[in-house]
Amino acid sequence: MSIGKVQEKIRSLNNVRNNPKEYLDKCDEIIKLLIGSNEIYTLVSKDSSEEFIKSGRGDIRYGIHENIPTMWLFSEEKIAKEYADYYNLKLKGEYLIKKIPFEELSLESYRAMFSGVGKLIVDEGREYLACSLYDLVNQCLIKNGQDPILERKEYLVMNILNSIKYGNAKLWVVPKAGTTFNDIIFNNFDPAIEGGYVRFFINKNESSTYSKRLGHTNGISIDLDMSSFNTTIESLLKSEAKGVKFIINNIESDITVEKLNSLLSKMN
Secondary structure, eight states: OOHHHHHHHHHGGGGSTTOHHHHHHHHHHHHHHHHTSSOOEEEBOTTSOHHHHHTTOOOBOEEEETTEEEEEEESSHHHHHHHHHHTTOEETTEESEEEOOHHHHHHHHHHHHTTTOOEEEEEETTEEEEEEHHHHHHHHHHHTTOOOSOOGGGHHHHHHHHHHHHSSOOEEEOBOTTOOHHHHHTTOOOBOOBTTEEEEESSHHHHHHHHHHTTOTTOOOEEEOHHHHHHHHHHHTTSSOOEEEEEETTEEEEEEHHHHHHHHHHHO
16 A cells, blocks of 8 residues: 555545544545555554564554553554554564454454454554544444444443443432432432433533432432443333433433443443
């Protein structure tokens, strides 16, 4: 693949940064261009065996970019080696990079999105694209003749799920009217359903404010870890709830109960 072509596409993003839809469409174009080529390179974990590193079978190395676990891709071996040189990513003289076939990339990016990885960087030296890993997963699925796994409005949901399972985040939910103290202690409560939706909050204060609006004078809300959240969602499958809304800083992202349960099952 021509390095100039990918760099040109990435550089053109500067012209559309004020147009979110056009910007995201161009991000998809760049990913399609990359996965449509026979030249895709990524970083290799230093924990891989020397034999696997030499044979190009080492495990993918995920780094951290802006506090988010990230996958790196490159369109040419030369660019990947320059990156490895700059960050001293070598083991006994071997570059910790490898050429990754599309089939492996498709499988590994899918696995990674359910293992806490949320960002993709396509590094072209002076130019780079930083976007959601879910963009890559969706484009790989489309190339394989399948439907995207997430709508863009659902990316926030996936990020929240990963932050609960692999970070220190918690969710807060308001119980329905009539819930007793013992119901809460023994995790035997039903969440409040309003307009067909159950609302989960990242911020306790936002949850308490919502609780008072629903008539709980003490502003009661219940914190959930991944296990109790799973239990709650499973119970909603048999309820009248048609969907779930996640709320963070007054921003809402909704998803159906069935789809959310499917995502959670892939994380277990």
